[in-house]
Amino acid sequence: MSLEKVIKVSGRGVFVPGADIDTDRIIPARFMKCVTFDGLGEFAFYDVRFDPSGNRTNHPLNDARFQGASILLAGMNFGCGSSREHAPQSLRKYGFNAVIAESFAEIFNGNCTTLAMPCVVASADDVAILRAAIEADPQIEITIDLEKLLVTTSAGHEIPVTMPDSARDSLTAGRWDPIQELLDNNAKIEERAKALGYVA
Amino acid sequence: MGKSLFQKVWDSHSVGTLADGRTQLFIGTHLIHEVTSPQAFGMLRDLGLKVKYPSRTFATVDHIVPTINQDAPQDPLAAEMMQALQKNCDDFGVTYFDLRSGKQGIVHVVGPEQGITQPGTTIACGDSHTATHGAFGAIAFGIGTTQVRDVLATQTMALEPLKVRRIEVTGDLRPGVYAKDVILHIIRLLGAKGGIGYAYEYAGDLFDRMSMEERMTVCNMSIEGGARCGYVNPDAKTIAYLSGRPYVDMSDFDATALRWLSFASDADAHYDDIVRINASDIEPTVTWGISPDHGVAISENIPDPAHASSEIDKQSIEEALAYMKLPAGTPIKGVKIDVAFLGSCTNGRLSDFREAAKYLKGHHVAAGVQAIAVPGSQIVAIQCEKEGLDQVFRDAGFEWRAAGCSMCLAMNPDKLVGDQLCASSSNRNFKGRQGSSTGRTVLMSPVMVVAAAVKGYVADAREVFGMD
Numbered sequence A: 001m002s003l004e005k006v007i008k009v010s011g012r013g014v015f016v017p018g019a020d021i022d023t024d025r026i027i028p029a030r031f032m033k034c035v036t037f038d039g040l041g042e043f044a045f046y047d048v049r050f051d052p053s054g055n056r057t058n059h060p061l062n063d064a065r066f067q068g069a070s071i072l073l074a075g076m077n078f079g080c081g082s083s084r085e086h087a088p089q090s091l092r093k094y095g096f097n098a099v100i101a102e103s104f105a106e107i108f109n110g111n112c113t114t115l116a117m118p119c120v121v122a123s124a125d126d127v128a129i130l131r132a133a134i135e136a137d138p139q140i141e142i143t144i145d146l147e148k149l150l151v152t153t154s155a156g157h158e159i160p161v162t163m164p165d166s167a168r169d170s171l172t173a174g175r176w177d178p179i180q181e182l183l184d185n186n187a188k189i190e191e192r193a194k195a196l197g198y199v200a
Numbered sequence B: 001m002g003k004s005l006f007q008k009v010w011d012s013h014s015v016g017t018l019a020d021g022r023t024q025l026f027i028g029t030h031l032i033h034e035v036t037s038p039q040a041f042g043m044l045r046d047l048g049l050k051v052k053y054p055s056r057t058f059a060t061v062d063h064i065v066p067t068i069n070q071d072a073p074q075d076p077l078a079a080e081m082m083q084a085l086q087k088n089c090d091d092f093g094v095t096y097f098d099l100r101s102g103k104q105g106i107v108h109v110v111g112p113e114q115g116i117t118q119p120g121t122t123i124a125c126g127d128s129h130t131a132t133h134g135a136f137g138a139i140a141f142g143i144g145t146t147q148v149r150d151v152l153a154t155q156t157m158a159l160e161p162l163k164v165r166r167i168e169v170t171g172d173l174r175p176g177v178y179a180k181d182v183i184l185h186i187i188r189l190l191g192a193k194g195g196i197g198y199a200y201e202y203a204g205d206l207f208d209r210m211s212m213e214e215r216m217t218v219c220n221m222s223i224e225g226g227a228r229c230g231y232v233n234p235d236a237k238t239i240a241y242l243s244g245r246p247y248v249d250m251s252d253f254d255a256t257a258l259r260w261l262s263f264a265s266d267a268d269a270h271y272d273d274i275v276r277i278n279a280s281d282i283e284p285t286v287t288w289g290i291s292p293d294h295g296v297a298i299s300e301n302i303p304d305p306a307h308a309s310s311e312i313d314k315q316s317i318e319e320a321l322a323y324m325k326l327p328a329g330t331p332i333k334g335v336k337i338d339v340a341f342l343g344s345c346t347n348g349r350l351s352d353f354r355e356a357a358k359y360l361k362g363h364h365v366a367a368g369v370q371a372i373a374v375p376g377s378q379i380v381a382i383q384c385e386k387e388g389l390d391q392v393f394r395d396a397g398f399e400w401r402a403a404g405c406s407m408c409l410a411m412n413p414d415k416l417v418g419d420q421l422c423a424s425s426s427n428r429n430f431k432g433r434q435g436s437s438t439g440r441t442v443l444m445s446p447v448m449v450v451a452a453a454v455k456g457y458v459a460d461a462r463e464v465f466g467m468d
């Protein structure tokens, strides 16, 4: 298996307001009744994009100016709550290729990495600067450079970001999906199983 | 320097270091359910892979099963998911505790009940409340679907090591204070993000005295505190609980028990952090907001954003109160409820129903309140019915349902409607968690749920039932 190396991600941005956006918010549980992930994209953020009678709200994702944005900007503790991978999957299928936030919940972050969707952390001030910039001009192109750990924009911003070393490494080296490497260690797995005693 | 249980289990299950620096960790037991497994089996088929150790993989159905007419979901999507699980288990040779097995239930109730959950092992399940199994001194991780695939295919997964925080609670709980209050209190104290990067070790004489079921309640909500997993060191209670359970090999049990106990943290173990709490400081605790760390003691007031410690805090209180439609700075006691839910993997075990029934007996659910009691497994249901607890609930005006996740989340017919407010023994109070995008959840212990059901508002069970 050879995977694409994720070194730079570019696109327009959209800001989703609020701290502690949990996975229930990203994909309400009732849309998880599916046996494949295809089709989850249209339900991303459903309960904040639509009111209880099904009318579009004024959520930024409904704002025509931000249609086609592929980089999600968010606040603190983004993706907290359940470990459901349906959440990153729905964002991915919705069309997002990366998330910039003030911080991330751990499981969510790991799940995103496995989908080749980098999650980078910027300071609250820098998130606010980026937010103001895209709200002033939604056409601004944002680029996340994983090697330099730098976010730049076509408007001239240069913002340092962080991410876990392992996530950065696995994305830039094209091994964000660990399955092949795990499989390759089969002999060692069987050895461990035997040594543990309770497995076989 | 000695090792913590976490370190011992991690070291004994480590297969090696991966190129990205993560550890390839062997997963001794893999629990699966209908919601997060079908996509993983699909990926396995796409890659032409088999399940590496089918005998270490156990399935049940819990999230989407209806709790009335369990085996006949009206929802075609739910029926499809149940069929998919059956087929996947058949095709890949996985043990499935299905609805006819008499052993079905919430995955985190079934594992311990069957003796599948054992000390010194690693456990993974595509569900964030997998930490529950830590009550037995196992290291148990909630994982995403791609990791479910990895564990199915290789019985391993890639993980970063965690730091360990020892949370020591000492002394006695006051009457009317339960394991649920302990964990709600811990989360309130350390925050919903406080545990990020950590495994929580719950220690101290309070946990030593707790029953296995109480320990499960505490470990269950580790994730709500941000921790990746949580555990209690195995002891004589752990051994006694497991002895004779179906999946415990009794052939040389003394040796097995000694091996299990050897995983307990050494007295001189290294911890990255230690937190000490007095059990007597803990009051019955309930949530007032939309994050599990939005907790207050039942005698306290709902916070007032005007007194917030920071601007961020202020905004978060305002957002929560707007959603909860609760007035700032007023007592939480007396907040009107519409629904009372007793169940879930946090508090859906025999001891929860026994304790709740003990106080409920002779009382009746307040007019206008819908109250449902949902056993965590078929075995819990049968045991409750043997003891006549179901009748206590029915007589009091509760609906007595079949086993499943029910109103803990919104994937089966048990849902809040509109902005109904639910007194709930479950673990999450996120916006929309209980099935209505404006539905409101107040988390509390089972006895507090029945007190709220009886009064029709959030109440202090100690006053309602004259506990002292």
Ligand code: SF4
Pocket (backbone or CB within 6 Å): B062, B063, B106, B107, B108, B127, B129, B344, B345, B346, B404, B405, B408, B409, B426, B427
């Ligand atoms: S009872 Fe709730 S928290 Fe527990 S497994 Fe079911 S849905 Fe998840």
